[in-house]
Amino acid sequence: MLDGNGPVPVKLLNQELVLWRDGTGAWRCTGGICPHRLAPLSQGRVTQSGKLMCRFHGWCFRGADGACVKVPMAEGDAEAEARLLETPRTSLAIYPTKVVKGLLFVWPHAESASEAAAAEPFMSEELEEAPEWNVVDAPASWRVWMEQTWDPSHAPFLHQFTLPFFAPENAKAMKPFEIEDLGHAGLRVRHGGYMHGNEGLQAQRVFGAPCCNNSTYKYPDGREVGFHFYFVPTELDRVRQITTSYFRPAPSGDDDPSQGGLKGNQLTVSRVVPRGRTISEVPKERTGLVAAVLSRVERRWPHVARVRRGIKVLKILRGRLGDQDNAVLSFQDAVGLPSVQRGDMR
Ligand code: FES
Ligand SMILES: [Fe+2]
Structure with missing residues (x-):
């Protein structure tokens, strides 16, 4: 821009x-x-x-x-x-x-x-001077996008199989968030893991008024992944998502790719999808014979497993994760106010 x-x-x-x-x-x-x-x-x-x-x-x-x-x-x-x-x-x-x-x-x-x-705009100190920013116009409002960035519990369900371990069977009840009021500047929450595969996670999310979410995930081996999101309210039911991410390897230098292995600016939050599209393109979990053959192949030739993980990261790059969010969030926008007034939301 x-x-x-x-x-x-x-x-x-x-x-x-x-x-x-x-x-x-x-x-x-x-x-x-x-x-x-x-x-x-x-x-x-x-x-x-x-x-x-x-x-x-x-x-x-x-x-x-x-x-x-x-x-x-x-x-x-x-x-x-x-x-x-x-x-x-x-x-x-x-x-x-x-x-x-x-x-x-x-x-x-x-x-x-x-x-x-x-005032200085809210900006993460972790970011380099000119990070690579991703800019996407998404078909859901500021309100629902801001809300959902505080809700990691949806990930194993909505984003099933999009990343390693993301599956309903892996979901775990979360402990209550620790919440810190930062006054006019916003608020900070801390929480732990939400599924098998990230039990030892220490996550921190900061709301920087008026439209920023900065989230960092620290894993037990010391790796840190950070995301910096702006949700700019362009129109009533549209946001411009401006995002970047950063990665700090484990102190030992070991990076466990089975944990997702996001590096640099690898998160394209979304592609624009038509309003009201149903949640589609969720990859099916392979079961039975195909799964058995695949796991034998991967044991025999580990690079096949690496390629498969690479394809999963590519799906993120192509924005499938954000599409899944947009499909739900634009629906919430469409039904939102009357439903709240009727008391449909618990
Ligand atoms: S110069 Fe702008 S409308 Fe005439
Ligand atoms: Fe999501």
Whole structure:
């Protein structure tokens, strides 16, 4: 998203916004509508001096304060220019922005300058300076996605066979979470494992207001896997998921691939799926003769097992995990409010 100078259209809280890089190299953010005749500013272009030029009649706006500094059809008409240039009537509202670790953060209110100056966006210190970010628009709302990132108990069921050990038969009742209130900054929870295969897990999840979940999983051998998710509410029932992950090997350097072996940015959280799609593509567990033959083959030629594990990780890369979530979450969105009002949710 931060390549080039823009203009780049974005949607946030159902509001059209436009980003562009001005002559100072700073990213600027404004509403997406030209104050002249309501043309979409995202269709404009950035001039050589970094002004945002509207595509319809060429009005040009300065990044620092949004002032209209050029109206081509008024040039030479001092009275018209006095009426149109450098005046609040024709100015764009400029919203504060900050770039942190390769992501652009926006405070989408003209009055939020002091708030933006006082606050740093929530960001994990574990992440390198420019991590590889994954950006996906998903068909479910901010509310249900944020909720579900605090619910590991669904993994062995919804994501059965997507990763090693993920199967209903492996599910184990969890101990209550330890919850720590971080005040305005959010909250932190700690919990243990939730299925056979991750009994010794020490997990920590941090909610960083307004839309971040940072989760770390520490395994008994010392390996650590971390995920950093933003769920940006673009529209009422859409989120933009911006995610990355990190991995710290066990101190001994041994990495047990049977535990999943996620490394680097290997989690594509989801692909966009049509709203209301049923939970499909859940791989079937092999039983009977096929399973017996496969296990003999894998014992004889261990690299076959490695290939099979590789295929499982590929499924994550292809986003199957997130599709499974989206299928349930978009359904929750669709039935949500009336069902809660009727008392259907226990
Ligand atoms: S609508 Fe933008 S310049 Fe006319
Ligand atoms: Fe999930």
